[in-house]
Amino acid sequence: MSVQLCVDLSDRGYPVHIGQGLLGQLPDLLKEAGFLGRLMIVTNPDIAGLHGNRLLGTLRSAGFSPELVLVPGGEAYKSLVTAGHLYEDLSKKQAERGTPIIALGGGVIGDLSGFVAATYQRGVPFIQLPTTLLAQVDSSIGGKVAVNVGSLKNMAGVFYQPRMVVADISTLSTLPIDELRNGMAEVIKSAIIGDAELFAFLESDMPRILNREPEALSFIVERSAVVKARIVEQDERDSGIRNYLNLGHTFGHALETITRFEMKHGAAVAAGMAAAARLSRLLNLLSGADNDRIINVIAAAGLPGAFDAGARSGAFIEAISHDKKKTAGKLKFVLPAGIGNVIIKDGIEPNEAIEALRG
Numbered sequence: 001m002s003v004q005l006c007v008d009l010s011d012r013g014y015p016v017h018i019g020q021g022l023l024g025q026l027p028d029l030l031k032e033a034g035f036l037g038r039l040m041i042v043t044n045p046d047i048a049g050l051h052g053n054r055l056l057g058t059l060r061s062a063g064f065s066p067e068l069v070l071v072p073g074g075e076a077y078k079s080l081v082t083a084g085h086l087y088e089d090l091s092k093k094q095a096e097r098g099t100p101i102i103a104l105g106g107g108v109i110g111d112l113s114g115f116v117a118a119t120y121q122r123g124v125p126f127i128q129l130p131t132t133l134l135a136q137v138d139s140s141i142g143g144k145v146a147v148n149v150g151s152l153k154n155m156a157g158v159f160y161q162p163r164m165v166v167a168d169i170s171t172l173s174t175l176p177i178d179e180l181r182n183g184m185a186e187v188i189k190s191a192i193i194g195d196a197e198l199f200a201f202l203e204s205d206m207p208r209i210l211n212r213e214p215e216a217l218s219f220i221v222e223r224s225a226v227v228k229a230r231i232v233e234q235d236e237r238d239s240g241i242r243n244y245l246n247l248g249h250t251f252g253h254a255l256e257t258i259t260r261f262e263m264k265h266g267a268a269v270a271a272g273m274a275a276a277a278r279l280s281r282l283l284n285l286l287s288g289a290d291n292d293r294i295i296n297v298i299a300a301a302g303l304p305g306a307f308d309a310g311a312r313s314g315a316f317i318e319a320i321s322h323d324k325k326k327t328a329g330k331l332k333f334v335l336p337a338g339i340g341n342v343i344i345k346d347g348i349e350p351n352e353a354i355e356a357l358r359g
């Protein structure tokens with residue numbers, strides 16, 4: 001069983017296929033989309049061992065000529081230095097302007113190889129094969145591709161939509177449990193932004209999700225992907241409603257920065273969403289009951305709900321000042337106003353943010 005969503009962006013629109021075992025159907029999906037011949041599959045050595053080598057066999061049997069292009073794993077390698085190595089590898093392999101770059105992996109591989117796909121020879125076709133929960137529900141959709149600059153998140157990037165997303169839910173069976181939890185942060189985010197029914201499912205069925213029951217995973221991936229696709233369709237370049245997808249991220253990105261990526265994106269966003277809920281409660285924009293529901297679902301997913309910046313408060317204030325939503329020097333925070341409803345608020349002082357984060 002698989003479903004197909006469409007991200008409707010006129011001539012840049014594309015399908016998102018979601019289902020069990022879909023990597024086995026990749027040759028047919030590629031042919032349907034008009035791809036033939038050589039393919040550059042960017043991944044890391046761990047994912048290559050778990051899923052890449054089998055994928056190479058599937059593609060070769062169907063007449064494609066795929067090649068693996070390896071990068072080291074980890075957020076620190078989502079960098080201009082790694083992008084530079086990728087440009088060199090692609091040139092050595094004689095990749096041409098029509099040769100697709102395929103990202104096989106999580107958000108790090110997707111963001112990095114999408115950035116390279118957008119810029120190598122001024123742009124080559126890009127395909128996303130997300131293998132983490134986080135990438136299937138969020139990062140593979142929407143075309144934000146970027147690298148970090150030092151430890152500042154996503155500071156160099158572009159909007160470059162993939163030509164197709166194929167989310168094979170069975171790849172999640174090999175994902176470490178902490179990475180499944182990290183992905184849950186973006187699922188919870190999607191539910192708070194725009195799907196109260198999904199939020200209720202998270203409250204009732206978290207054990208089934210964490211046990212990786214296929215039906216529960218399919219449900220949360222599909223519903224989160226729909227939230228993301230519908231927002232991206234309305235505001236591809238993040239000048240308005242797409243800001244909502246940054247719920248928890250003003251805090252979260254700063255936490256990734258000050259911990260030098262020791263804290264993973266999902267965990268940092270979870271702590272950031274809890275802080276946003278507390279801040280919203282304090283400002284009387286969120287009911288006590290909804291604040292509790294948000295805090296409880298984050299805890300049920302096994303994600304952090306607070307962070308004490310302590311001696312790193314100065315570094316936190318410096319990091320938060322680089323938030324990309326800042327306008328005319330003013331920080332903007334996305335705050336929950338209910339379940340399925342968020343608002344944008346400015347005028348919040350960094351010290352108030354630190355307090356809310358402490359819990």
Ligand SMILES: NC(=O)c1ccc[n+]([C@@H]2O[C@H](COP(=O)([O-])OP(=O)(O)OC[C@H]3O[C@@H](n4cnc5c(N)ncnc54)[C@H](O)[C@@H]3O)[C@@H](O)[C@H]2O)c1
Pocket residue numbers: 044046047050073074075078105106107108109111131132133134135138139140141142143144145153171172173174175176179182183186265266
């Ligand atoms: N572009 C966007 O819209 C967007 C959205 C959300 C997050 N992001 C970015 O995504 C990144 C985080 O992505 P992530 O959480 O997927 O982390 P990740 O890409 O680092 O992957 C997490 C770990 O899981 C491993 N892995 C991947 N697939 C696996 C599998 N099937 N089985 C076993 N191990 C597997 C990876 O090797 C890695 O060690 C951050 O850089 C974040 O900024 C981007």
Ligand SMILES: O=C(O)C(=O)C[C@@H](O)[C@H](O)[C@H](O)COP(=O)(O)O
Pocket residue numbers: 138142144153154186238242243245246249324
């Ligand atoms: O797609 C979006 O828009 C998002 O904000 C999704 C986020 O989950 C993601 O982490 C994104 O990379 C953040 O973008 P940034 O512009 O704040 O760097």
Ligand SMILES: [Zn+2]
Pocket residue numbers: 138186249265269
């Ligand atoms: Zn995110």
